[in-house]
Amino acid sequence: MKITDKLILGHNQFFGVNHLSSARGVATEQYFSSTENVISLIRTAYKTGVTGLMLSTHERARAIADALRKDPELSSNLHLHILLPYMAKYVRMANERGLISMLDETLKQATWTERMAIGLKAGTGVVTKDLMAILESLIKIEMLPFKGLNVQSVFLHNSLTDMLAALRATHVVEFFAKSIAEEYGACPAFCTLSAGLTMSYFRDIGMEAPAIMAPFNPAGFQMNPSRQRCEQLLQEYPCHMVAMSVLAAGYVKPADAARYLSSLAGIDSIIFGASSPGHVTELSNVLGTVVN
Amino acid sequence: MSADIRCGVIGLGKMGLLHASLANAIEGSQLAAICEPNRTNRSWFETLVPKLPAFQNYPDMLDAVPLDAVFICTPPSSHIEIAMACVRKGCHVFIEKPLSLTAETAKPLVDLLKQSGKIGMVGYMMRYADTFSKARDIVRQGVLGHVLACRGTTKVSQNYKAGKGWRYSRKESGGGVLIAQGIHVVDLMCWMLGTPESVNQRSNSHYSGTVEDFVHALFSWKGDTIGSLDSSWSVDGHRMLLTSLELTGEHGTLAVDDDTVRLFLRKASGKYSEGWTSMSKPELSTGQSVDIGGPLYTKQDEAFVRAVRGQGEIESDVRNAWSVQHVIDCLYKSSDENGATVDLDREFERAVR
Numbered sequence: 001m002k003i004t005d006k007l008i009l010g011h012n013q014f015f016g017v018n019h020l021s022s023a024r025g026v027a028t029e030q031y032f033s034s035t036e037n038v039i040s041l042i043r044t045a046y047k048t049g050v051t052g053l054m055l056s057t058h059e060r061a062r063a064i065a066d067a068l069r070k071d072p073e074l075s076s077n078l079h080l081h082i083l084l085p086y087m088a089k090y091v092r093m094a095n096e097r098g099l100i101s102m103l104d105e106t107l108k109q110a111t112w113t114e115r116m117a118i119g120l121k122a123g124t125g126v127v128t129k130d131l132m133a134i135l136e137s138l139i140k141i142e143m144l145p146f147k148g149l150n151v152q153s154v155f156l157h158n159s160l161t162d163m164l165a166a167l168r169a170t171h172v173v174e175f176f177a178k179s180i181a182e183e184y185g186a187c188p189a190f191c192t193l194s195a196g197l198t199m200s201y202f203r204d205i206g207m208e209a210p211a212i213m214a215p216f217n218p219a220g221f222q223m224n225p226s227r228q229r230c231e232q233l234l235q236e237y238p239c240h241m242v243a244m245s246v247l248a249a250g251y252v253k254p255a256d257a258a259r260y261l262s263s264l265a266g267i268d269s270i271i272f273g274a275s276s277p278g279h280v281t282e283l284s285n286v287l288g289t290v291v292n
Numbered sequence: 293m294s295a296d297i298r299c300g301v302i303g304l305g306k307m308g309l310l311h312a313s314l315a316n317a318i319e320g321s322q323l324a325a326i327c328e329p330n331r332t333n334r335s336w337f338e339t340l341v342p343k344l345p346a347f348q349n350y351p352d353m354l355d356a357v358p359l360d361a362v363f364i365c366t367p368p369s370s371h372i373e374i375a376m377a378c379v380r381k382g383c384h385v386f387i388e389k390p391l392s393l394t395a396e397t398a399k400p401l402v403d404l405l406k407q408s409g410k411i412g413m414v415g416y417m418m419r420y421a422d423t424f425s426k427a428r429d430i431v432r433q434g435v436l437g438h439v440l441a442c443r444g445t446t447k448v449s450q451n452y453k454a455g456k457g458w459r460y461s462r463k464e465s466g467g468g469v470l471i472a473q474g475i476h477v478v479d480l481m482c483w484m485l486g487t488p489e490s491v492n493q494r495s496n497s498h499y500s501g502t503v504e505d506f507v508h509a510l511f512s513w514k515g516d517t518i519g520s521l522d523s524s525w526s527v528d529g530h531r532m533l534l535t536s537l538e539l540t541g542e543h544g545t546l547a548v549d550d551d552t553v554r555l556f557l558r559k560a561s562g563k564y565s566e567g568w569t570s571m572s573k574p575e576l577s578t579g580q581s582v583d584i585g586g587p588l589y590t591k592q593d594e595a596f597v598r599a600v601r602g603q604g605e606i607e608s609d610v611r612n613a614w615s616v617q618h619v620i621d622c623l624y625k626s627s628d629e630n631g632a633t634v635d636l637d638r639e640f641e642r643a644v645r
Contacts (some may be wrong), residue, residue, distance in 0.1 A: 166317035194582035251574035
């Protein structure tokens with residue numbers, strides 16, 4: 001399975017994430033607390049040529065997934081790209097309870113239906129399980145809301161991708177890739193905010209043409225360690241590159257972003273967020289010129 | 293020093309995992325050993341990094357593996373004992389915040405570090421955030437003129453019930469939201485304005501029961517500068533921790549949070565013009581080698597590694613953190629005395645200096 005979508009609509013605006021302003025994020029989240037507004041934005045995006053949608057496993061993703069199922073056109077034609085896990089939830093829980101309790105409670109809190117669906121025995125906690133078995137169960141729980149939908153790829157969250165790259169935990173990277181490909185028939189993919197580190201590591205371990213989502217913008221924002229190094233790796237290492245943060249959290253104008261991305265060889269897809277139907281149409285038109 | 297420094301990490305919770313990853317990713321350092329008393333946590337890490345020496349007890353790790361530096365990421369009640377053992381073994385130490393349960397319990401470490409010449413850094417990572425670092429430059433350059441008032445906030449939607457474990461035991465954690473999150477604002481205030489002369493605090497433990505969930509604190513500095521802190525981990529609508537600070541001076545007002553710096557000046561001052569100047573995170577970003585848990589952690593750990601290699605200074609050493617700890621002690625004393633004014637110990641401040 002490969003990522004075929006040229007343009008992918010991001011999900012941050014739906015869940016109140018705004019990297020330029022937390023206050024603006026809260027205001028957008030309020031608007032998108034209506035699933036109808038979310039679906040309306042997705043429909044507009046789809047009509048302008050955005051064939052992919054990214055969704056994290058945020059608490060509200062289930063409602064969005066359910067609404068997509070009810071829309072015949074979107075459910076059959078729109079590809080989903082899942083980002084897992086939903087880190088903010090786990091970080092909050094780990095802050096509050098510690099790592100083991102956090103994972104233990106996540107598994108124990110799985111509903112009876114979820115337990116049946118993923119083959120988890122009643123009362124099973126993490127203490128008796130090894131890390132790979134826990135990861136397998138967590139992936140299954142996180143993927144449940146999207147069952148039956150058109151999932152084209154599953155991205156590992158940048159915090160985990162970059163941690164695994166830093167620790168050079170190759171067998172865990174391979175385990176994730178194998179699970180996603182075999183269990184879900186989807187393209188395993190990796191989000192990174194440390195493209196220099198992670199792409200070099202993937203190349204070192206001989207990973208062939210991985211799907212990677214990394215920041216590319218003319219401001220060099222989040223292009224770590226530097227814009228120059230990220231551009232160099234993009235040239236040298238064949239991969240399916242999904243460019244993210246292309247507007248540098250709103251700091252860069254869409255036309256400037258498009259001009260910059262067009263100057264790079266190797267950007268296969270672009271993911272972007274938008275806060276209104278007008279905004280999504282504008283961005284789809286401008287950024288579409290880069291990849292189409 | 294040309295070879296990589298060899299780092300150990302003690303305590304593999306969320307912060308330990310982060311520092312272990314950074315220690316292995318940052319130029320000039322490598323992860324050489326870990327120690328985690330909990331068998332499950334340790335076995336998970338052994339699955340992640342199978343060939344790395346892993347220990348149940350830190351004395352065994354210090355005896356078995358030659359290390360240059362150790363990241364201490366255990367509950368606060370054990371920080372001082374472990375840090376002293378590491379320094380005695382010739383290691384530099386990075387200690388997750390808070391430094392200790394009280395300033396008094398940290399004194400032996402402060403003395404030992406002074407004698408040994410080893411580096412002791414404490415994880416006040418907000419000093420390495422581009423926005424707060426810019427705000428501090430503005431204040432220290434005198435752009436605001438004499439600062440009259442400052443107002444700090446931390447809020448996150450995190451705790452709505454009593455929990456288990458060390459975080460909910462004041463004997464092990466030192467307290468609740470003040471020492472876990474509000475302490476960052478206390479540190480930023482001290483970093484920008486110096487140590488206050490007196491404090492007051494009221495708090496409640498509505499959800500947690502054993503440690504405080506809501507804190508309202510007041511600060512007075514020498515002269516007429518006053519400040520306040522409003523800190524809670526039980527506030528709705530904040531999926532991520534929001535940290536903010538607003539400083540008002542004779543020339544204008546400066547508002548800073550995790551995302552932006554906004555400056556209003558009644559007349560031009562330094563390189564800043566009259567009226568509003570707004571600076572966003574992308575604009576202020578100075579870049580970093582990697583981003584695993586946020587750029588500020590990378591910059592903090594890089595500063596530590598550079599300092600251990602004799603190539604730079606750190607922003608938050610044990611001495612600064614000791615002073616912050618004294619402010620925290622006084623805030624809790626005030627809370628215990630129903631908000632009574634508590635003066636900071638001038639003798640203590642002289643000892644810190």
